Amino acid sequence: MSASTHALPGLRADHSSPVIGRRGLLLGVTAAAALAACGGLPSAPDIPMDPAQRLRAANRIGWGATQSQLDAIAAVGWGRYVERQIKADPKAPLSSSVQAQIDALSISQTDVATRVWTAESFRRSGDKGGSEEDRIAARKSYQEAQQLAAREAGVRQLLRELYSEQQLLEHVSWFWFNHFNVHEGKRDIRLLLSDYQDRALRPYALGSFRQMLGAVARHAAMLRYLDNDQNAVRAINENYAREMLELHTMGVDGGYTQHDVQELARVLTGFGVRIDPEPAKVAPKFASMYRRDGLFEFNPARHDFGDKVLLGHTIKGSGEQELDQVHDLLVAQPATARFVSRKLAVFFLSDQPPQAVVDAMAAAFLRSKGDIPSTLRPLLYSPSFAAVDATPKFKDPHHYLLSSLRAGFEQQSVQNAQPLHNWMRRLGQGLYDKLTPDGYPLTADAWDSPGQMTQRFEVARQIGGGAVALFRPDGSNTPVPMPDLKLLRARIEPTLAPATRTALAQTATPQQWLTLLLSSPDFMYR
Numbered sequence: 001m002s003a004s005t006h007a008l009p010g011l012r013a014d015h016s017s018p019v020i021g022r023r024g025l026l027l028g029v030t031a032a033a034a035l036a037a038c039g040g041l042p043s044a045p046d047i048p049m050d051p052a053q054r055l056r057a058a059n060r061i062g063w064g065a066t067q068s069q070l071d072a073i074a075a076v077g078w079g080r081y082v083e084r085q086i087k088a089d090p091k092a093p094l095s096s097s098v099q100a101q102i103d104a105l106s107i108s109q110t111d112v113a114t115r116v117w118t119a120e121s122f123r124r125s126g127d128k129g130g131s132e133e134d135r136i137a138a139r140k141s142y143q144e145a146q147q148l149a150a151r152e153a154g155v156r157q158l159l160r161e162l163y164s165e166q167q168l169l170e171h172v173s174w175f176w177f178n179h180f181n182v183h184e185g186k187r188d189i190r191l192l193l194s195d196y197q198d199r200a201l202r203p204y205a206l207g208s209f210r211q212m213l214g215a216v217a218r219h220a221a222m223l224r225y226l227d228n229d230q231n232a233v234r235a236i237n238e239n240y241a242r243e244m245l246e247l248h249t250m251g252v253d254g255g256y257t258q259h260d261v262q263e264l265a266r267v268l269t270g271f272g273v274r275i276d277p278e279p280a281k282v283a284p285k286f287a288s289m290y291r292r293d294g295l296f297e298f299n300p301a302r303h304d305f306g307d308k309v310l311l312g313h314t315i316k317g318s319g320e321q322e323l324d325q326v327h328d329l330l331v332a333q334p335a336t337a338r339f340v341s342r343k344l345a346v347f348f349l350s351d352q353p354p355q356a357v358v359d360a361m362a363a364a365f366l367r368s369k370g371d372i373p374s375t376l377r378p379l380l381y382s383p384s385f386a387a388v389d390a391t392p393k394f395k396d397p398h399h400y401l402l403s404s405l406r407a408g409f410e411q412q413s414v415q416n417a418q419p420l421h422n423w424m425r426r427l428g429q430g431l432y433d434k435l436t437p438d439g440y441p442l443t444a445d446a447w448d449s450p451g452q453m454t455q456r457f458e459v460a461r462q463i464g465g466g467a468v469a470l471f472r473p474d475g476s477n478t479p480v481p482m483p484d485l486k487l488l489r490a491r492i493e494p495t496l497a498p499a500t501r502t503a504l505a506q507t508a509t510p511q512q513w514l515t516l517l518l519s520s521p522d523f524m525y526r
Helices: 022-037 051-061 067-076 078-086 096-103 112-128 132-163 167-179 189-204 209-217 220-225 239-249 258-267 321-331 334-348 355-367 372-380 397-408 418-426 450-464 485-495 498-505 510-519
Strands: 271-273 291-293 296-298 308-310 313-315
Touching: 051 067, 051 078, 051 167, 051 485, 067 078, 067 485, 078 167, 078 372, 096 132, 112 132, 112 189, 132 167, 132 189, 132 397, 132 418, 167 189, 167 334, 189 209, 189 220, 209 220, 209 239, 209 321, 220 271, 239 258, 239 321, 239 334, 258 308, 258 321, 308 321, 313 321, 334 355, 334 372, 355 372, 397 418, 397 450, 397 485, 397 510, 418 450, 450 510, 485 498, 485 510, 498 510
Parallel strands: none
Antiparallel strands: 271 296, 291 296, 308 313
């Protein structure tokens, strides 16, 4: 499906520009955002928006516009709304009913170290337990513990994305997981997912890229996934070093060499994982340098203490803090600023984002030493972000499914997330299911094939019919009310192409109307 073959949501028939020239407005707002990024702007910029622009902006800052979100933007203005979103609290509770679901999950009631050690005890018993029957039972318990932990991590993530008012936080949290991707199927990573999200990513998702880089490097999920727990002074493993440079910071064309990969792998020796409750036994000469934090372990006996030369800089062999020096160096690289900024712009804005926006973001990244709010402001305040006369962004499956539910069932609370999980897998974007470390693609060419669209039309039929499997508790026949079409039409129909409005006018039931909306070319874009 091509953007050029359909009238798209919010696209003016005459492609007219706003009253102020778009280039002039872009430069003005980008400059304002740059001032805000360095503290030179006394308050959030005042950016007037009409209803169509508010809808476009709301659809892009989070997982799909709701009426309450649009009302909030209209009430306080886009600038103040953005600043409130940027100041999100990762620990803020959701509504009482949704928070109760999260609090009831076992991942909310046990710490990760206990959870992993309990499961590991099952695994070890399965390898060398008493009878064959006991070993089979232990292996089954281990698999069930893994499956439960991954399922609950997914339920919690989807509830947050669907119902949190902090949509920017939930949006960038997905982005950063995808950026620092791990696959649930490797070793015991399913047990680690929820902690990886809550300790390595969410606290820094709207904070410091530099701190997030360090937290990821010291989390068991990443160390397991890229085999760095097997990286030792006499058994070098380059997997994590390569991806840290290519995928996490500088990008494939960032200018580093194979020698830099090798030197970074040496820096990363000794960074590993320890599940056993007791610390490792190390020689007295290493005792002061040994560190344990949860499941993370730095074991100096496995570290290469020789000096390293990385990106032309000498890193003196000193132990764990070598990696902190490397991270400071990587965050200061213009290649890192460009790579991260462009990837964020592609995610939020367009497969080919305006170079002026990317340049402003990269400059803010460098100036602020990787401060994420400073990097995002030139993007969020750019007129391109809310422009209804620019090429829209095609929705990947995750955006399509969540925006469908947020548009049609804002007042309903998901009781059973399993159908949503299943739809994501059918559409090729299952949670935690991207095997390779590059994460899911962010551009339309990965998601707009005829086969993908056929699958979406079938999902649209199920959601448009009421999505009862999502909203009914197990075993219940409780009716699920359809959305208020009068309110939904008032919000969405003015932004639709004439052909779509004509087709919707011919529907006879709310189910038909919603199914057709979710199947329309307009709804495939944000």
